[in-house]
Amino acid sequence: MSRISFIGLGNMGLPMAINLAKAGHDVCGFDLSAEAKAGFSAHGRVGESVAACVVGAEFVITMLPAGRHVEAVLTDVLAAVGAARPLLIDSSTIDVETARKVAARAAEAGLEMLDAPVSGGVGGATAGSLTFMVGGPEAAFARGEPLLRVMGKTIVHTGPAGAGQAAKICNNMILGISMLAVSEAFVLADRLGLDRQKLFDVSSTSSGQCWSLTSYCPAPGPVPNSPANRGWQPGFAAALMSKDLTLAQAAAEASGAPTPLGAHAARLYAQMLEDGAGDRDFSYAYPWLGGKWRGDPA
Numbered sequence: 377m378s379r380i381s382f383i384g385l386g387n388m389g390l391p392m393a394i395n396l397a398k399a400g401h402d403v404c405g406f407d408l409s410a411e412a413k414a415g416f417s418a419h420g421r422v423g424e425s426v427a428a429c430v431v432g433a434e435f436v437i438t439m440l441p442a443g444r445h446v447e448a449v450l451t452d453v454l455a456a457v458g459a460a461r462p463l464l465i466d467s468s469t470i471d472v473e474t475a476r477k478v479a480a481r482a483a484e485a486g487l488e489m490l491d492a493p494v495s496g497g498v499g500g501a502t503a504g505s506l507t508f509m510v511g512g513p514e515a516a517f518a519r520g521e522p523l524l525r526v527m528g529k530t531i532v533h534t535g536p537a538g539a540g541q542a543a544k545i546c547n548n549m550i551l552g553i554s555m556l557a558v559s560e561a562f563v564l565a566d567r568l569g570l571d572r573q574k575l576f577d578v579s580s581t582s583s584g585q586c587w588s589l590t591s592y593c594p595a596p597g598p599v600p601n602s603p604a605n606r607g608w609q610p611g612f613a614a615a616l617m618s619k620d621l622t623l624a625q626a627a628a629e630a631s632g633a634p635t636p637l638g639a640h641a642a643r644l645y646a647q648m649l650e651d652g653a654g655d656r657d658f659s660y661a662y663p664w665l666g667g668k669w670r671g672d673p674a
Contacts, residue, residue, distance in 0.1 A: 378434050379401075379404075379433050379434045380396055380402065380437060380523070381403075381423070381426075381429040381430040381462070382405045382406070382437045382439070383405075383406050383426055383436065383439070385412040385413065385439075386407070386412060386439065387498050387501075388439055389412075390405075391502040392437075392439065393419070394416065394419045395504045395526055396523065396527065397419040399526045401523075401526075403419070403420035403421065404421040404429040405420055405422055405429070406424075406425065425452075427456035430452075430453050430456045430462065431460075432460065436463070436464050436465070437466075438464075438466045438467065439467045439468055441468070442468070443470035443471050443478075446468055446478055447477075450464070450481060454481070454482070454485050462487065463489075463490070463516060464487055464489040465490045465492050465520050465523070465524075466491050466492065467492050469616075469623070470491075470493075470541060471541065471626055472538045472542050472545070472627050473630070475541040476538040479491065479511075479512065479537035489516070490516055490520050491511040491539075491540040492510045492511075492520070492524060492540050493508075493509055493540055493541055493543075494506040494507060494508055494528065495507040497611055500529075504526065504527055505529040506530075508524045508532065508540075509532055509534050509541075510534060510539075511535055511537050511538050514533070548620040548624065549620070549635065549638045552620070552641045552645065553637050554587070554588040554589075558586065558589045559595075559659070560665060561575065561584070562575065562594065563662065563665050572595045572596075576593060576595075580598075588659075592611075593659075594659035594660075595662050602659065604657075604659055604662065608657045608659060608660040610656065610658075611657035611659070613654065613656065613658065614645060614648050614655075614658045615649055615655065618646055618649050621638065621641055621642035624638055644661070645658070645661075
């Protein structure tokens, strides 16, 4: 049994923390939201502050909205741990530069840190089947991997600090672009009078096959458990896809990488948010393109 501090009990963090507690670990959870803390109280200890939670912890896991929040929590953690040397694991999705920056700050204080963003959404967090993309030292990865395996099914050490975030934004850029491509194809099929199921039957077994089609089809009907068959309730919200595509574009600009499709996907998802679709699943691109698109956002 390990003593774990889990900071950030939102839609993803709460089920992740619960899975750790169910596995027999001593978990102290903290969140600024009283509702989130109440949701965890039946499963583990609840701290009144970050500092109160991290004292005595062997592992500190964070799942937070943005890089600035990770930096702020790290400041509180470093002030509270004293002589202890917990392993820090940040599962937030943040920019690569900040991931490297906070890892360097932790190292200066004598602590090891992993950036370990996830893929799999709320369903994967609840089922304990997430994919973790992990950046950081080999020894730190070996120390943290057993805990990650409680929360996830696929754990990949992608390289040094920041490599986990790099893998996450590259993966989600692929996902965002492919979802738009699949959505456009179904919109075109609709306009041409082609039955959705017939398009699915062809593309899912030929060169158009991809995860966005076969596992997460944005059009109602062909994939019964996709968000399209429950009113495009998330899943993975369009606002989160927009965030990840924005991070990818920032990294592309900083590194000089040409990503014209990623840039256009980022603009389209930003426009979806402007149109009030941020809380819908990102596969809502299909009905949005079919009936609500206002034109080229470039």
